Amino acid sequence: MPPKNQSPELRRRRTTSIGRINLGDTSVPSLSTMSVTEESKHASEARLKLLSSSSEKDIDVLRKLWLSYRELSYRHSWLTSLLIISVIYLFYICSGNRTASNPLHMFVAISYQIGDTNMYGKGPKDLCFVFFYMIFFTFLREFIMQVILRPLSIKMGSTRENKIRRMMEQMYSIFYYSISGPFGLYIMYHTDLWLFRTDTMYKTYPDFNNEYLYKIFYLGQAAFWTQQSCVLTLQLEKPRKDFQELIFHHIVTLALIWLSYVFHFTKMGLSVYVTMDVSDFFLSLSKTFNYLDSSLTPPFFLFFIVSWVYLRHYINLKILWSLLTEFTTVGNYTLNFATQQYKCWISQPIIFVLLFALHLLNLFWLFFIARILYRLVVHGIQKDERSDSESESENEPEKESAVDEKKQ
Numbered sequence: 001m002p003p004k005n006q007s008p009e010l011r012r013r014r015t016t017s018i019g020r021i022n023l024g025d026t027s028v029p030s031l032s033t034m035s036v037t038e039e040s041k042h043a044s045e046a047r048l049k050l051l052s053s054s055s056e057k058d059i060d061v062l063r064k065l066w067l068s069y070r071e072l073s074y075r076h077s078w079l080t081s082l083l084i085i086s087v088i089y090l091f092y093i094c095s096g097n098r099t100a101s102n103p104l105h106m107f108v109a110i111s112y113q114i115g116d117t118n119m120y121g122k123g124p125k126d127l128c129f130v131f132f133y134m135i136f137f138t139f140l141r142e143f144i145m146q147v148i149l150r151p152l153s154i155k156m157g158s159t160r161e162n163k164i165r166r167m168m169e170q171m172y173s174i175f176y177y178s179i180s181g182p183f184g185l186y187i188m189y190h191t192d193l194w195l196f197r198t199d200t201m202y203k204t205y206p207d208f209n210n211e212y213l214y215k216i217f218y219l220g221q222a223a224f225w226t227q228q229s230c231v232l233t234l235q236l237e238k239p240r241k242d243f244q245e246l247i248f249h250h251i252v253t254l255a256l257i258w259l260s261y262v263f264h265f266t267k268m269g270l271s272v273y274v275t276m277d278v279s280d281f282f283l284s285l286s287k288t289f290n291y292l293d294s295s296l297t298p299p300f301f302l303f304f305i306v307s308w309v310y311l312r313h314y315i316n317l318k319i320l321w322s323l324l325t326e327f328t329t330v331g332n333y334t335l336n337f338a339t340q341q342y343k344c345w346i347s348q349p350i351i352f353v354l355l356f357a358l359h360l361l362n363l364f365w366l367f368f369i370a371r372i373l374y375r376l377v378v379h380g381i382q383k384d385e386r387s388d389s390e391s392e393s394e395n396e397p398e399k400e401s402a403v404d405e406k407k408q
Contacts, residue, residue: 078142081135088132107132110215119209122261126219133223134230145172156292167291170284177281180221184274187214196271196315198322202330205343206264218266221273222257229254245361252358263342265351271319272355275311282307298376305369312362316355323352 073079092104100111106128112121145168153167191214192200210218229250253276260269282304289297327333327348335344 076142076146078139078146081139081142084135085132085139110212110219114209118212120212120215121209126261129219130223130226133220134227137224137227138231141172144175145169158291163291167288170288170291173280173284174288176224177277177284180217180224181274181277181281183217184270184277187217188270188274191267191270193267193271196274196318198319199326199330201265201267201271201319201322202326202343204267205331206340207266208264208340210266214266214270217273218261218269222261225250225253225257245364249358249361252354252361256354256358259350259354263347264340265343265347268319268351271315272358275315279304279308279311301373301376305373308362308366308369313359313366316359316362320352320355320359323348323355 069079088104088107092098092102092108095102095104098109099105100113105111106125108129110120110129111125112123113119114121149168149171150164152171153164156167158164158167188194188196192203232247232250256272257269260266260272282300286297286300286304289300327343331343332341333343334341335346
């Protein structure tokens with residue numbers, strides 16, 4: 001029960017539990033939204049103190065240049081990744097050789113083109129492409145969040161640092177998934193997988209080669225998810241109540257990405273990519289409206305639920321069912337290492353277990369989504385279920401957060 005001295009307007013101003021649905025990539029912080037530790041603050045103060053001191057020797061000047069760079073990279077987390085990709089692109093362009101014979105080509109462009117066709121094979125060089133664009137996505141996310149989304153969040157009325165961080169995370173997810181979702185659907189439309197057909201996943205197996213855009217999309221997604229997983233592992237504390245589930249989500253996702261690519265199940269992988277990206281787009285959109293206390297939050301949340309249930313559950317169950325039926329009856333079903341035929345009794349349970357694990361995690365989230373929907377529709381309750389919507393500290397306990405809200 002709210003305090004008696006709290007005005008009706010403040011009593012109504014509570015963000016919905018929609019903002020507390022943390023799953024998939026929409027819940028992964030960037031380097032710029034991680035909590036600043038006391039150690040990093042003291043290190044920054046020490047650098048500034050040294051920079052203000054006098055420089056009598058050349059070595060002192062060099063040391064100050066290094067400290068200046070460290071301080072700039074501390075304030076602008078996108079600086080180092082920008083320098084790396086700029087140097088690589090500069091050397092690649094200035095070399096005048098933009099063919100596969102250039103050692104830098106494997107980093108900036110996809111490899112293994114088959115003759116003069118639009119088809120590309122697979123090989124170890126693909127790892128170089130993924131690694132380089134992991135750096136690119138690090139720059140892109142940090143730059144957009146710090147330079148564009150932070151000022152935009154403040155302009156849209158966010159004042160608390162923790163809320164600004166959440167807004168930045170979700171708006172970046174909207175930006176990314178608004179590109180990757182339609183891109184994936186476009187590629188699917190130009191294949192025999194349109195509208196999530198399952199039998200065609202197995203007819204042409206093994207899919208050794210992929211078209212140009214198909215391969216770019218697949219490896220780009222691999223770079224994106226691997227980069228997010230690396231950022232997630234850098235955190236020394238649990239920033240979310242559901243941190244373990246988030247870690248499990250990324251482990252399963254990365255396993256599906258790499259196994260599907262190496263063992264030529266890329267058609268199945270494309271379908272899973274699309275189901276995740278499209279549903280995550282609507283999730284981030286509804287959460288952003290929630291942070292803005294917008295009246296559009298409930299209708300977009302309902303739209304998100306429809307997309308979530310259809311893509312993350314119906315389509316996923318459809319794929320799981322195909323693994324129990326069409327996997328053995330459609331296309332070749334044999335194990336042959338020489339011809340890279342891996343659609344067999346070994347790969348079937350591995351794929352099924354990974355997809356089923358992902359489905360169980362989605363069911364875990366669906367439970368919370370249904371509970372939020374029930375409270376919103378039946379009881380009209382719009383309160384936070386967990387702790388960080390109004391708290392400055394990401395690890396502050398729920399009771400402390402509730403006390404802070406009552407003090408506002």
